Amino acid sequence: MFLNKIFKGKGKGKDEDKYLGEVVLPPERPRDRRYEDAEPQPPRPPVDKGVSAPLDEFAWDFFDAAADGNTIFSPFGLYSALGMLANAAEEGSPELDELLKAMHSDSLGSINEAVEAMLPVFPKGVLFRSSNLVLVSSGLLQNGVGIDDGYRQVVAKTFGGDVTEADFQKNLKGVKKDISKWVSERTEKMIPDYKSVVNEYTVTDILNAVCFKSLWASPFDHDKTRPETFTSADGSESKVKMMHQTERFVFGLHEGEKYRGLRMGYGAKGSDAVMLLVIPSDPSDLDILESWKSETPEFRREFLDDVMSARRAYVSLSLPVLSMSADYDLKDVFEMMGMTRLASGEPGFTRMLNGFPLAFGSGKHEALVKVDEDGTEAAAVTEMSILSGCCPPDDEPVRFRCNIPYLFVIADSHTGAYLFVGYVGTLEGKERRSHLRVGKEADREQGEVYDSPLVSHHVRFGQFHSRLY
Incomplete structure (x- = not known):
């Protein structure tokens, strides 16, 4: 709270002015200028806009299933997280067929190509970041289960993400704290206190964080x-x-x-x-x-x-x-979208850990948007805890x-x-x-x-x- 003394008159000094008292003024709202120094964007290479059609159709499928009042979510973040999960499924497996149908794609390669092609490259004046992370139980790795090299390479090349280990069994509290910190950093602190869905039975955890900020x-x-x-x-x-x-x-x-x-x-x-x-x-x-x-x-x-x-x-x-925020239980939404096998926890997804079967345990999507006179801020996090088994x-x-x-x-x-x-x-x-x-x-x-x-x-x-x- 700022206190400003108000005077009346135009004397040479304060003593010659008539003192009227103190006015309580609200603090000025701080403005974030980090992305204000925008630079012209060089021309982007031509792209077939049909590449985004699967994502956009998926967006409205999710909207139809989840929207029951005010709604905000990131189709891009959800699609990226499901893409990382799809890459853990074997070609021709029922779990991959179900995901391909839900993601409106005809092959795993088309999903990966679409994710790579759709990642926006905006000028300095617009911040857009999509971050991906896959955590694997250190307990499994210590017992001889290894991360598939091909899966690790796809996560790095296509999704720009990392595959690393975490001790869900012995250090669950610490892992949740690390996940919350990762989400906060990747969303420019717009989601500062994320509550992870991992538990002591989690074998792998798939994370995507999306952040948009612009004047x-x-x-x-x-x-x-x-x-x-x-x-x-x-x-x-x-x-x-x-x-x-x-x-x-x-x-x-x-x-x-x-x-x-x-x-x-x-x-x-x-x-x-x-x-x-x-x-x-x-x-x-x-x-x-x-x-x-x-x-x-x-x-x-x-x-x-x-x-x-x-x-x-x-x-x-x-x-x-x-200013609006929402979060969703992905198991419920996925089931309404027709991904019944995934939502029911059917085992599969053996490509991630060299044949070790995995099953969807729980999932969460949290998003927010703020719109004011200066611009827009939006952020979202998608998490899937995977268990064993003009005019x-x-x-x-x-x-x-x-x-x-x-x-x-x-x-x-x-x-x-x-x-x-x-x-x-x-x-x-x-x-x-x-x-x-x-x-x-x-x-x-x-x-x-x-x-x-x-x-x-x-x-x-x-x-x-x-x-x-």
């Missing part, structure tokens, strides 16, 4: 952010902080019959990082979640491709300041108001890969009055500040939290 290409003016009404999916209304920006030649706009889509850029000129926003064409339609779930995979991909390539338009955008400019800006339930996607426009997918259906606000205190004078009302307490409720497969600042 907007065209940031919002903090002074234009003001309290406005957000209408949630159930029809209730709340006061939230709403950002505003009106620009020409900044936003890509696509107008469809049922949905409207907007593209927002990140980082410096030449960056392929974008956020895609989707709202209903009818502003009275509050059920975009179920409506979007009912669309075919082809429609959803084609619509977002149209938004990705839409012409720039004159747009007046309203977007809430947002032309117009005279008036097109209004695009996200004051009703909406979808968002953070994507790489070069490959079309979806890095994060989210849905905002409910925001709750709590009114709080802020007072300016001047010396011994009575408190004087200075306006209204809207704050939202942490809102948490159980969703079908985990815990969800959302907060509006």
Whole structure:
């Protein structure tokens, strides 16, 4: 809290001014400028955008199974972790066939090629990192079970990860602490206290951490952010902080019959990082979640491709300041996605440890996203514990108001890969009055500040939290 003395008058010194007292001012919000010095991105080599089609189809399969209220997850992180697990399965095995179907790929090689091709390379102004780690029980290794050299090479070459040992049986607490530290470091401390799912029966643990951080290409003016009404999916209304920006030649706009889509850029000129926003064409339609779930995979991909390539338009955008997190029990979600063999713990995956059979024990996916006037931060961790056995400019800006339930996607426009997918259906606000205190004078009302307490409720497969600042 900062105390500033306020004086009235223009005397030569403080003694000649009239002392009015002390004003209690809120501390200035620190701004992270590490990724502000953006540099132009050199041209990326041409790529067939079809390479990301399996990931994008997998993304909507997961969305359809897990989204039951506000949602945030990383398809890229989930796909990478499942890819490392798939490489532990023998060719032609039932466990690999099931994973290939769920991952919309026809071979293990196509999964590996897709993961390598989809890893975004953004300019200095955009941070995107995907980190991978496979932990193997030191107890097994001491008993003569070895890590397959081919598996180790694939994890290193394709996923850029490491395969190392950990003592789950004798040092479980220490291993959990090390995993939490690894996740914190790989997510820029956005997930600082991750709770691992490993236990004393864990034989191997597969980890992926994804981190995205960038300023907007065209940031919002903090002074234009003001309290406005957000209408949630159930029809209730709340006061939230709403950002505003009106620009020409900044936003890509696509107008469809049922949905409207907007593209927002990140980082410096030449960056392929974008956020895609989707709202209903009818502003009275509050059920975009179920409506979007009912669309075919082809429609959803084609619509977002149209938004990705839409012409720039004159747009007046309203977007809430947002902080949202969620976690999911992967066993439940995988079962709903058709991976019943994996979820039931059927043994297999013998390629990782030279013929030693493994079985899926438990899994967890935790993700968060923060959106404000300066930019976006998003992070996610996926863990699997494995056991033994646009439009032309117009005279008036097109209004695009996200004051009703909406979808968002953070994507790489070069490959079309979806890095994060989210849905905002409910925001709750709590009114709080802020007072300016001047010396011994009575408190004087200075306006209204809207704050939202942490809102948490159980969703079908985990815990969800959302907060509006």
